[in-house]
Amino acid sequence: MRSRRSLRLLLGLAVVLGLVFVLGACGGDDEDDSAAQTETAKPTSLRVGYGFELDAGGVGDRVAFQTLEQKTGIKAAYSVLGNPRNTIVALQRGDIDIAKPGFYSTVEAINQGAEMQIVLATGMVSELVLAGVGVGSVADLAGKRIGYHLPKDETEIFARFVVTRAGLEGEVKLISLPESTNRATALAGGRLDAAVLEFVDYLRLAQEEPDMRLLANAKGLFPFPVTRVNVVKKDFGRKSPGLLQRITNGLLDGYESLYTDEGRERWIAEAKKSALEGESDEFVEQIYAFYRDVGMWPRRSDVPTQEAWNSGVRFRLDEGLLEPPVPSFQQVFDVSFWRKAAGK
Secondary structure (H helix, E strand, C coil): CCCHHHHHHHHHHHHHHHHHHHHHCCCHHHHCCCCCCCHHHCCCEEEEEECCCCCHHHHHHHHHHHHHHHHHCCEEEEEECCCHHHHHHHHHHCCCCEEECCHHHHHHHHHCCCCEEEEEEEECCCCEEEEEECCCCHHHHCCCEEEECCCCCHHHHHHHHHHHHCCCCCCCEEEECCCHHHHHHHHHCCCCCEEEEEHHHHHHHHHHCCCEEEEEECCCCCCCCCCEEEEEECCHHHHCHHHHHHHHHHHHHHHHHCCCHHHHHHHHHHHHCCCCCCCCHHHHHHHHHHHHHHCCCCCHHHCCCHHHHHHHHHHHHHHCCCCCCCCCHHHHECCHHHHHHCCC
């Protein structure tokens, strides 16, 4: 979980530099060799840039892109670009065709002038859980230390929501400790009694700590709970609508397949050779089951709506997750290709 506030200045600078590069590049669109260049080019590859290292939550992407290749012949070439800033700049320059910088970073960059839009949400829920060692239930958190990432981010809001709902306001100590892995280490070492963790870190710790308990998960807490997104340059759909539609259709076929028995096997196989290499079969299967049960991957019927966006924005403004002004739904999303894939 990254801090949105810490990215704001960096993103602003990066977007400006990216736009300057694009506007000043020799030849402009005539020399664009991206997949969106022309409908008749019949591209055989798609350049996908990630803002972070591949993790368990991104394994579904790999299966979806494999499905796209099977159905269209378009093969994904992946790049890990280090952080959301680099990913957004790479998209603006035309170095990649699809960027995956995360939801909040995308919204902030668009608000600062980046010419790009989300065409598909690929992480439909929060992956956070609240876990404790030697704590039997939420009611037992009174007087305990609870770790979260940073103030005014989703981990703190989740922790406060659980505490408030249990009637324990003022009876717990909330402690900021960046990064889920660090909080898991602190929990194991007795420096925290409970912590907001990514599910993968909770499960790893639960294998070593017999007193570890899962106290709550964040499913259903956040309105419009999009976390992971596919972002393209704003003119991709205008230049190559047929191509973008084929990509969207193929990816949705892949994501929806993950809810089937065959998709389960494909996800587990991909996870064991990438993000979860070296983990036990039981561990990998439990991660898959968590993602499936919370509805991690998009379905055709999950097309975002203006109403859901408005609800999500109001919540995030109230909680300080976003700062005004917030770009409109139409500025952030182009759901036309998703709608067409859904037959809407």
